[in-house]
Every structure is written in structure tokens, then in C-alpha cells.
Amino acid sequence: MCGIVGYVGNKDINSVLMAGLWKLEYRGYDSSGVASIVNGDLEVRKVKGRLMNLQEILADKPLSGNLGIGHTRWATHGEPSEQNAHPQVDCKNEIAIVHNGIIENYYSLKEELIKKKHVFRSDTDTEVIAHLVEENYNGDLKESVLKTVSRLKGSFAIAVISVSEPDKIVAYRFGSPLIVGLGKDENLLASDISALMDHTRRVVIMSDGEMVVLKREEVKFYDKDGKNIEKEEKKIKWSPATIQKGKFPHYMLKEIHEQKDIIQKNVNLRIKGSEFDFGENFHFSPQELAHLSHIVIQACGTSWHAGYIGKYLFEDFARVRTEVDISSEFRYRNPVFDGEPLVMAISQSGETADTLAGIREAKAKFLKVLSLVNVRESTISRESDSTIYLNAGSEIGVASTKAYTSQIFQLYLFALYLSRLKWALGSSEIEEKIKEVKGIPEKIERILKEAVKIKKIAKKYKDGKDFMFIGRGINYPSALEGALKLKEISYIHATGYPAGEMKHGPIALISKDSPVVAIAPQSSVYEKMLNNIEELKSRGAKVIIIGSEGDKRIKEIGDDIIYIPLCEENLSPILVAIPLQLFAYYIAALNGRDVDRPRNLAKSVTVE
């Protein structure tokens, strides 16, 4: 979603702002813009569409000056257009502002400002901030921003510049991420650490209710009342992952192919003999975990599907009752907590607004929170009591692939760990399962080698209009994930169902024109799955079956078969995910979709 960059220093403002925006591109956006101050005037360039359009405009009409702000916008209020792109400006074109988040009370503020003769030129909620800063300005930009944010409701990170004080950027964080980069003779700010790392490894992570005033040789932090505060500087030791597509036409395909190595890396990091090592950010003691009464998992999208698989794992291995909730429901449903629950948040980005709000809801009730997060130093990991990192590297494609399988992997090991603490599984059973886990990378590789076959099947079904994905038991969430993958990148309607539920309604949709993807590896519910597939076949459905190597029965009933290696039932969602991802990928690519940046979607969903 929206990305912010800011720079004050002596480098070329065009290249610094553009380089930062390119780094934020993966978050998803539909328009962009930059602004700087030159000789007492504000210069603004904005475009609809891809960043390349902004780059072209800047090549033609570069900004000058040594201070500027930039923005990628993902539309919430007002269509994607040049007018609605940020920076937004005040009436006199003297104040420019970029914003990530949503101003919930923008409508009443706008009415108030219109009465005071402010002239609005966009449909955005953001523009009210520019006019409020103008209205509140009394010779001190910092004071006027503080006064302004005290009137705003919602979530926001903002950066403001003004021709009256051309040596500084004033920024404020409340609910959306903002990181300051400290340099020599230059200082920066961005929504994401990756946008700073070409310039510096010294960062300060801002918290909600904090303001920063950035000058070329000085950075000062303030609390919401304007009181000077000291902030801890962090040295980023890790390097940004290489984010080139290499030989692959899309990041998504590259990321699908990285899964073997990522799981192998996690096997090496997490399994130490017969012990588990969940990393340096995991702080729960065995005693604490042994006493927990139940688990509540909350997450969004693909991460929620991984959480759903977690429910099966925790209940089966550790006999710990587990609830799974979509974060946007969890946060508003006033959940009941009794006993000593552990709240788990799962998120690739670590910035998803609803998941973060769910954590805050849990913390407000004094509950312990464990998060599974991919992006280091993200807000979700910082606000949780403990974090297990996914170690999946940067995921650029909007469709989550490698983060998902790593989430399942971490959940699997954590469930085994809990089962040991709770005396649910015996040591030999745990050892056996650890052995199975170690075999997963090689099995993923075998599936990836079959990518061409999956492409052929995708070609056959690429014109399908309605797909049904079915599964049972631990692969019911896999069916949900298969459907989500297909719809989000191909724009083809797809729905996921527990196979046993088909006859309670959805079977009415079945005809020869509605392909069904049935997930039926060897498992405790295998026979039931076959019965469900037969029921669909007898109503004319075309069925693609994902099943286990060597299974002859599925060959007789399926129209097309994708084989995966045999594995322990509870590990099968990892293997099943690979053909589901490839199937969705090829259908989307064959239909000419923008696979890595599907329409209307953002990689990091920082607004609710």
C-alpha cells in the first residue's frame, strides 16, 4: 500500500526519491508523486499509473533542491488519478504532504475547512491534512503539524514540507509505519527499511504518537505533546535480499521456485538434533507454554489460511484447543478469553493493519502474543512478546507463496514443540516427524521439476470461468488457499470448500463448465475425498486431482492428475501448495495478467 520517502541532503533529489519509490513499488500502488522546495517555491510532479511514468516526467522536468518527499499511492478515497495522487497541497501551494493510511473523520474536517474558505482540488481524505496544516500554521511547522494530528482520527504516517521552512521535513506516525535513516550530511525517511538501505544502515523506528523533524545535519524526535524525546538508533546488520527476477519472467514464479531452499534453510536453522530453535526473538519459556490453555490465531488472507492449518496441527499434535479468526473480525467481535491463552498473529509483511489491531486488542487484555512474521523489524514483530521469523527472504509478488509454506513449516515445528511440552506425542513419534520434515525440501524439488506438466494442464483450463477447490481435513485450508491464489492473480472466480460440504448447497453450481480442483493426497480422509469426487464426476464436473505418487485410483476418476510425493499427512499442505501456486500462476500468465501486481491489490495492507 502507500509508500512514503523523504530526503534532505546533498544528493540529486530526483534520483534519491525515485530510487526510494522503486524500492517501495512492491507494496502496490496506482499513482505516484514527488515534491521539493526550490527558491521559495513548491515543485510537484504527479502521475497516474506506473512509476516509470513518474521517472519519464522527471527526466523531462526534473525537480531541483536538496529536500523532498515522494509517495506511491494505493487509492482508498478517490480514483487513481493525477489529481488524487500525493503530494497533496494547501490552497496557496506552499505546503505539501504525503500520507499513508486513512483519515476516518476527513468528511467533517473537510466541511469545516470549506466553511473557512479552503479550496479542495482532490477527492482524497489526505487533502484535509494539507489544509489543516495551513489553517494551523503560525510560524512554526512543527507546532502546526502537532495541532493538526491532534484533530485526525484513523491511521496515518505523514511527511510534510513547507516553503516557509525549507530546511526541514516534519513527519508523524500514528498507525502506519515510518522509519528514519540517519546519514552523514543527509537524513532520510521511508515506510520501509529497504528504501533506506542504499544510503545508511543506521535507522530509528518510529512508534505511534511520535514526530520527527529532519534537517540535513540534525534529526529531532518529539512525542505527541511536542516534548523532545530520545530514540534508540538501530544498526541494520542484515542485507536486503537480492530482488532480481533472474531467469524468471515474474517474481511469483521465482518465489515459487525458491521454496525448496527456504524450507531447507529453515530446517537447518530450526532443528538442532532433537531440539527446536525458534530464533533470537522467541522468548517464551517452556514452563509458560506448557501451561497455556488454548491458542487463538488471527491473521488475514493467505496468512489466515496458514493459521487454519495451524489449528489442525496444534489440536492433532499437542491436543491444544485452537481458534482461528480473520483479524478484521477478531478485532471487532469482543472475543471471550478464559484460562491462559496464547494469541498468535501470522503475517508476511508484519504491517497488516487488521492483524496489528488484533495484537493490540490482545495486549490490552494482558494476553501473550507470539507472531510469525517474515519482515524483520516490522511493527507486528516489534509489538509481539515473541516472534518466529519465516526466513523466506523478500517476497515481491503480491500473491504470497514462499511466505505461506514457511508459515506452515514454522507452525508444524511449533506444534511438535508444544506436543513435547504437553506430553501429547511420545519422543519416538516426534523424532519420526522431524525425519519427515527433513525430507520436505527434496520433495518440493521433485514437484517443481513437474512444472511443465502443470503448465500444460493450466493451458487446458485457462478459459474456465468458475473454479471450485475442494479438500478435507488439513487440506481444507489448502483448498481455500488454492482458490485465493487463482482469483487474485487471474481475476477468474474461484471458491474453496470443504469437500464434505458440497452436497449442502455448492454442488448445485457443478456442470461441465466448472472445473474442480480436488486435493486428495493419501490421508485419513482419502476415501471420503474419493467419494466426494465421484459425486461431482457424476454431475459432469471436470476434475483435476492433486494426489499422491503411485495412486492408480485417482487416475481412473480424475480428468487430469498432478502427483505429489507421499508424505506425512500433516505436512501435505506444504507440498500441495506448490502445484496450486503453479496452476494459478500459469493460468494468470497465459491470460496475460500482471501476475506480480494484480489490479486493485497491495502487498502490504496497512489500512483496515
Ligand code: M6R
Ligand atoms: O502480510 P500479511 O501476511 O499480513 O498479508 C495478509 C494478506 O493481505 C495476504 O496474505 C494476501 O491475502 C495475499 N495477497 C495473498 O496472496
